[in-house]
Amino acid sequence: MNFAKQDEWLKNAAEEWPGAKLIYKPEWDVYVFLVAHKIFGMYGENTQKELILTVKGLPHQNEELVEMYSEIKPGYHMNKSHWISLQLRNHHLEKTLFIHVLKNSYTLVFDKLPIKIKKQLKISSH
Numbered sequence: 001m002n003f004a005k006q007d008e009w010l011k012n013a014a015e016e017w018p019g020a021k022l023i024y025k026p027e028w029d030v031y032v033f034l035v036a037h038k039i040f041g042m043y044g045e046n047t048q049k050e051l052i053l054t055v056k057g058l059p060h061q062n063e064e065l066v067e068m069y070s071e072i073k074p075g076y077h078m079n080k081s082h083w084i085s086l087q088l089r090n091h092h093l094e095k096t097l098f099i100h101v102l103k104n105s106y107t108l109v110f111d112k113l114p115i116k117i118k119k120q121l122k123i124s125s126h
Helices: 005-014 059-068 095-111 115-124
Strands: 020-025 030-035 038-045 051-056 072-074 083-087
Touching (some): 038 095, 051 095, 059 083
Antiparallel strands (some): 030 038, 051 083
């Protein structure tokens, strides 16, 4: 699986955040967004061959998003209350929503990192 050229904006947004990177995991056939080796997002296909972005979120916020948008489902192959999956094609979702939920996921993971690691990531990103 290749990262679609039309989705480069996702990768570019995430790479601006301290320590964030995108790697391909061939055993899962997905691209994984990481910070300090911790997953905060996944980009890949579901069983219907739809491209999806799966991100972490607070359960009550995830529930609201699932109720508001038919293109957002509980996390594909993930904990259904802590993760959501957003369809990347054939939807009415704005790019800003994708970036917002990806950044929120990054922040949730980053905030739980040890202080020493957070400082190192912030210093290395300057």
